[in-house]
Amino acid sequence: xxxxxxxxxxxxxxxxxxxxxxxxxxxxxxxxxxxxxxxxxxxxxxxxxxxxxxxxxxxxxxxxxxxxxxxxxxxxxxxxxxxxxxxxxxx
Amino acid sequence: xxxxxxxxxxxxxxxxxxxxxxxxxxxxxxxxxxxxxxxxxxxxxxxxxxxxxxxxxxxxxxxxxxxxxxxxxxxxxxxxxxxxxxxxxxxxx
Numbered sequence: 001x002x003x004x005x006x007x008x009x010x011x012x013x014x015x016x017x018x019x020x021x022x023x024x025x026x027x028x029x030x031x032x033x034x035x036x037x038x039x040x041x042x043x044x045x046x047x048x049x050x051x052x053x054x055x056x057x058x059x060x061x062x063x064x065x066x067x068x069x070x071x072x073x074x075x076x077x078x079x080x081x082x083x084x085x086x087x088x089x090x091x
Numbered sequence: 092x093x094x095x096x097x098x099x100x101x102x103x104x105x106x107x108x109x110x111x112x113x114x115x116x117x118x119x120x121x122x123x124x125x126x127x128x129x130x131x132x133x134x135x136x137x138x139x140x141x142x143x144x145x146x147x148x149x150x151x152x153x154x155x156x157x158x159x160x161x162x163x164x165x166x167x168x169x170x171x172x173x174x175x176x177x178x179x180x181x182x183x184x
Contacts, residue, residue: 001126002134002135003135009118009122010118021115027101028119031101033179036176036179036180040092042093042097044097075180075182076180077180085124086167
């Protein structure tokens with residue numbers, strides 16, 4: 001499934017044009033992206049949490065050459081599914 | 092940010108009622124949940140993708156009692172961050 005399928009569902013549920021539905025769906029993801037970019041987490045009840053984690057710099061190794069390299073400090077995005085979603089998937 | 096705050100922001104930007112914005116936000120996550128229940132992969136360009144991963148059963152331990160328990164096989168959604176978002180979230184982005 002892609003964004004187009006989500007747009008279709010929104011279009012059916014609200015009385016707007018397809019273009020407007022698409023813009024609003026786009027907006028939902030854009031707002032989420034901006035929020036995560038600020039390092040803020042997003043909690044969607046019944047679905048899960050998107051959390052930005054700070055990773056410290058650490059030593060790594062190039063698995064091909066065995067050469068030691070420095071992995072720089074970084075921020076990564078993780079998704080933790082909610083209990084409700086996990087239950088639904090395993091029902 | 093939670094779902095209500097997300098809907099509020101959509102209402103503000105799209106200049107629609109909070110009721111409409113709530114329907115939109117709910118529809119987004121309901122659709123994604125439906126797809127995952129069907130075992131379908133979700134791809135949202137610029138954001139990321141979700142796939143269902145199957146995990147086999149294994150012998151685990153109750154961390155409190157140390158008792159051995161068998162953990163049944165399960166399905167879990169795995170989220171892979173899209174390239175664009177990954178870069179935006181990272182310090183270097």
